[in-house]
Amino acid sequence: MGRRNQSDEATFTDNSKSARKAKSSEPGTYRLAPHSKSRVAYFHDEGVGNYHYGERHPMKPHRLTLTNHLVLKYGLHKKLEVFQPRRATDQEITDFHAHDYIDFLKRVTPDNAENFAKYFQRFNVGDDCPIFDGMYDFCQIYAGATIEAARKLIAGGADICINWSGGLHHAKRCEASGFCYVNDIVLGILELLRHFPRVLYVDIDIHHGDGVQEAFYTTDRVMTVSFHKYNGDFFPGTGHFDEIGSSLGKYYSVNVPLRDGIDDNSYIWLFRQVMEAVINTFKPSAIVLQCGADSLGCDRLGCFNLSIEAHGKCVQFIKSFGIPLLVLGGGGYTIRNVARCWTYETSILVDTELDNNLPDNEYREFFKPDYQLHPHLSGRLENQNDRAYLTRLKQRILEQLRYLDGAPSIQMQEIPPDIQGFLEDGEDEQREAKEDSEAHKDIRDLGGQVEVVGEWYEDDFDNDGDARDGESRGVLWRGEPSTPAESTDIDV
Ligand code: V1D
Numbered sequence: 001m002g003r004r005n006q007s008d009e010a011t012f013t014d015n016s017k018s019a020r021k022a023k024s025s026e027p028g029t030y031r032l033a034p035h036s037k038s039r040v041a042y043f044h045d046e047g048v049g050n051y052h053y054g055e056r057h058p059m060k061p062h063r064l065t066l067t068n069h070l071v072l073k074y075g076l077h078k079k080l081e082v083f084q085p086r087r088a089t090d091q092e093i094t095d096f097h098a099h100d101y102i103d104f105l106k107r108v109t110p111d112n113a114e115n116f117a118k119y120f121q122r123f124n125v126g127d128d129c130p131i132f133d134g135m136y137d138f139c140q141i142y143a144g145a146t147i148e149a150a151r152k153l154i155a156g157g158a159d160i161c162i163n164w165s166g167g168l169h170h171a172k173r174c175e176a177s178g179f180c181y182v183n184d185i186v187l188g189i190l191e192l193l194r195h196f197p198r199v200l201y202v203d204i205d206i207h208h209g210d211g212v213q214e215a216f217y218t219t220d221r222v223m224t225v226s227f228h229k230y231n232g233d234f235f236p237g238t239g240h241f242d243e244i245g246s247s248l249g250k251y252y253s254v255n256v257p258l259r260d261g262i263d264d265n266s267y268i269w270l271f272r273q274v275m276e277a278v279i280n281t282f283k284p285s286a287i288v289l290q291c292g293a294d295s296l297g298c299d300r301l302g303c304f305n306l307s308i309e310a311h312g313k314c315v316q317f318i319k320s321f322g323i324p325l326l327v328l329g330g331g332g333y334t335i336r337n338v339a340r341c342w343t344y345e346t347s348i349l350v351d352t353e354l355d356n357n358l359p360d361n362e363y364r365e366f367f368k369p370d371y372q373l374h375p376h377l378s379g380r381l382e383n384q385n386d387r388a389y390l391t392r393l394k395q396r397i398l399e400q401l402r403y404l405d406g407a408p409s410i411q412m413q414e415i416p417p418d419i420q421g422f423l424e425d426g427e428d429e430q431r432e433a434k435e436d437s438e439a440h441k442d443i444r445d446l447g448g449q450v451e452v453v454g455e456w457y458e459d460d461f462d463n464d465g466d467a468r469d470g471e472s473r474g475v476l477w478r479g480e481p482s483t484p485a486e487s488t489d490i491d492v
Pocket residue numbers: 056057058127128167168169170178179180205207208235292294301329330331332
């Protein structure tokens with residue numbers, strides 16, 4: 001593309017050295033030779049872009065049609081193995097979600113909604129998560145694609161799998177949230193855990209990846225890292241730096257809280273510093289990357305200043321480690337830029353340069369007036385993340401990772417096949433025993449106060465003064481009924 005400049009090169013180089021370093025003979029751990037081309041599988045359902053959340057709602061599934069259209073018009077399909085995914089079954093979806101919640105999602109429609117009104121609050125449907133025609137079909141489509149993509153990686157059928165319709169990171173076990181109903185990411189990671197000892201989740205959506213963090217808050221087999229805007233108020237209100245995980249999962253949640261207007265160089269620098277350290281410490285055997293495009297400049301809901309090129313460099317950096325990779329969509333509300341961004345990232349994943357002039361296409365009017373792949377998106381907002389803030393943030397994260405390095409739970413050797421099942425009985429017991437012994441430290445015993453590491457409270461990272469809800473974190477979902485009310489059947 002010829003858009004790279006020298007300062008980019010200086011701040012953000014390819015990571016093939018790390019890829020070589022990361023070579024391992026551990027089962028379920030593959031590394032691509034640094035310079036070989038990846039085999040990339042692309043999961044797209046032709047109908048997924050036809051669902052509508054509602055006229056005034058910012059989430060527009062049509063962006064998926066636009067993205068796929070550009071991918072095809074650029075000829076990228078020739079470098080991809082393209083799959084029409086099958087829908088997720090109820091059984092697959094209830095591997096994470098509560099039966100009564102899924103029963104509700106299946107049965108409620110705009111026409112019968114009034115009969116279900118008493119459940120709206122409980123399952124958090126309403127303005128953010130409206131009931132729309134085909135809502136559950138939509139969920140089955142995007143979740144089915146993520147599950148199939150995870151299975152493709154497990155089978156060794158691809159090095160990288162892409163599902164731009166997935167990445168709905170806010171959905172909880174028994175509750176919709178932030179435009180998300182079914183958490184395909186959690187379902188995909190659960191699938192990956194059947195085979196891969198450790199899964200890293202990375203989230204570059206401008207919103208905190210709360211649903212995924214919460215689902216894996218108490219396990220050391222999944223590390224979650226979210227970069228997001230945080231001021232204690234911005235949706236979903238979580239993602240403070242000191243949310244680090246608990247029990248076996250302590251130190252395995254990493255939060256990178258950012259202020260408005262972060263620019264390309266700052267973001268890329270921080271992303272690279274943090275992710276290189278995370279990957280070298282945690283040594284994931286698979287990576288799931290949520291590529292929410294609301295972190296771009298000029299997003300309808302976002303307030304960062306990133307260009308499409310910078311967003312793509314994060315994808316490039318993760319790819320450069322050569323670890324099996326599942327790439328997902330997420331937020332993104334200026335849909336012409338979402339389509340540009342995810343098309344560009346598809347090209348990065350297949351190592352192909354694209355002309356900055358968009359090819360002729362039926363949706364050309366969406367891309368006026370410039371008709372380019374890389375419109376100018378930055379400079380709209382002042383960068384409120386100064387160098388001192390970013391440097392301290394980086395240091396604190398590296399300190400957290402050092403705790404993880406010394407933690408007895410992070411044994412990097414092979415996990416014997418017979419204990420690879422996720423949260424099987426033995427692990428449950430082990431966790432409970434550890435929880436008992438650490439009960440005095442548990443956030444739930446601190447009346448909503450969050451456990452601190454070292455002295456990290458007394459500075460920049462304690463500037464919100466909010467009372468976070470400790471109850472909502474560290475949730476376990478298997479074999480553990482929630483409240484009696486949540487485990488009753490739906491009755492209309
Ligand atoms: F502006 C709107 C118009 C109609 C309906 C909803 C919105 C809207 C904008 N921002 N809703 C929000 C956020 N919700 C609130 C609520 C007000 N409170 C009481 C809560 O601020 C939700 C933003 C969701 C972002 C979703 C996501 O981008 O992270 C995403 N990732 O993957 C899929 C979606």
